[in-house]
Amino acid sequence: MSNEMKNHFAIIIPAYNEGGRIALTISGIRKSTDADIIVVSDGSADSTAGEAKAAGALVIELPFNLGYGAALQTGFKYALKKKYEFAVQMDADGQHDPLSIQALIEPILKDEVDIVIGSRFLSEESYSAPFVRRMGMYFFGFITSVLTGRKITDPTSGFQALNKKVMEFYASRAYPVDYPDADVIIMLHRKGFRFKEVPVVMHNAAKPSMHGGIINPLYYIFKMLLSIFVTLLRKE
Amino acid sequence: MSIQQKLFALIIGAGVFLIILEMVRRRRLAEEYSFLWLATGLGIVVLVLWYDILERLTRFIGAVNPTTTLFIFGFIFLILINLHYSVKITKLTAQVKDLAQKLAIYDKEKQGE
Numbered sequence: 001m002s003n004e005m006k007n008h009f010a011i012i013i014p015a016y017n018e019g020g021r022i023a024l025t026i027s028g029i030r031k032s033t034d035a036d037i038i039v040v041s042d043g044s045a046d047s048t049a050g051e052a053k054a055a056g057a058l059v060i061e062l063p064f065n066l067g068y069g070a071a072l073q074t075g076f077k078y079a080l081k082k083k084y085e086f087a088v089q090m091d092a093d094g095q096h097d098p099l100s101i102q103a104l105i106e107p108i109l110k111d112e113v114d115i116v117i118g119s120r121f122l123s124e125e126s127y128s129a130p131f132v133r134r135m136g137m138y139f140f141g142f143i144t145s146v147l148t149g150r151k152i153t154d155p156t157s158g159f160q161a162l163n164k165k166v167m168e169f170y171a172s173r174a175y176p177v178d179y180p181d182a183d184v185i186i187m188l189h190r191k192g193f194r195f196k197e198v199p200v201v202m203h204n205a206a207k208p209s210m211h212g213g214i215i216n217p218l219y220y221i222f223k224m225l226l227s228i229f230v231t232l233l234r235k236e
Numbered sequence: 237m238s239i240q241q242k243l244f245a246l247i248i249g250a251g252v253f254l255i256i257l258e259m260v261r262r263r264r265l266a267e268e269y270s271f272l273w274l275a276t277g278l279g280i281v282v283l284v285l286w287y288d289i290l291e292r293l294t295r296f297i298g299a300v301n302p303t304t305t306l307f308i309f310g311f312i313f314l315i316l317i318n319l320h321y322s323v324k325i326t327k328l329t330a331q332v333k334d335l336a337q338k339l340a341i342y343d344k345e346k347q348g349e
Contacts, residue, residue: 060343061340061343061344066333074340074341077337173330
């Protein structure tokens, strides 16, 4: 993969108990790109790590479960150490369509922006989410749009492409590992990073991802509002 | 405040103070964590012995009984101690996370050798 170091990027996938599914996700990605695939097994109790290795991914195994954000951050720390210039973050459950990777990384490789967020709502294909979840996405999309002064349609999207500068920010203590989401977009905006949304295809996962799927919606709303509020209070 | 109440408060205050001192001496408790506990014990003792301050404090906060004042302050101290722990836990959680990440990355790199 060193033929084109300039466009060298890693795909980072945090995975928690995704045995039986992770191999399929990896082979799906393989079909559309030859980028390195880094799977961060977040203290999985099942065969996630072994299956990911067998499927050809670089696997980092956390000694215990740290949660989605911290697992993702581990991937960024590793990618930085390994001198990757760009990265794409994806979910392990196959929700994110690998065919969208190219559209996501393109503006980064061209240095148009620092981070590209994949939006399921900009694409033609319809994405059906439960009503409450949809309302939440709408609500935080609205807040994020108002605070960043631009239309954000999918602030909860975990399908992103980013360059080294953003990776460094994601690897820092400022990154909210608890549950990175709309608050991160506002932080990026306030830090002066250039970002844009592109349409991507997301499928409904057969069973909800173990990562974040069990987050209590009330806690999520509280955490997000508080995080956004204190982000605005910080002088940066 | 009756003699009985005073005696009870004194024993509690002095008891807490001495137990904490002993735990620090045996290194069962770090000095850092002992501060608020010692302050609580000492505060109770001082307020009981220096009854004048307690009465003034009672009037100041609008309480009726000096006993109430004593326990309100005891309660406030407990809350502060808890808050102190929450802050510590936050810091420890971040440190444990960083350690786990470092370890996992280190492990991965060793495998690659």
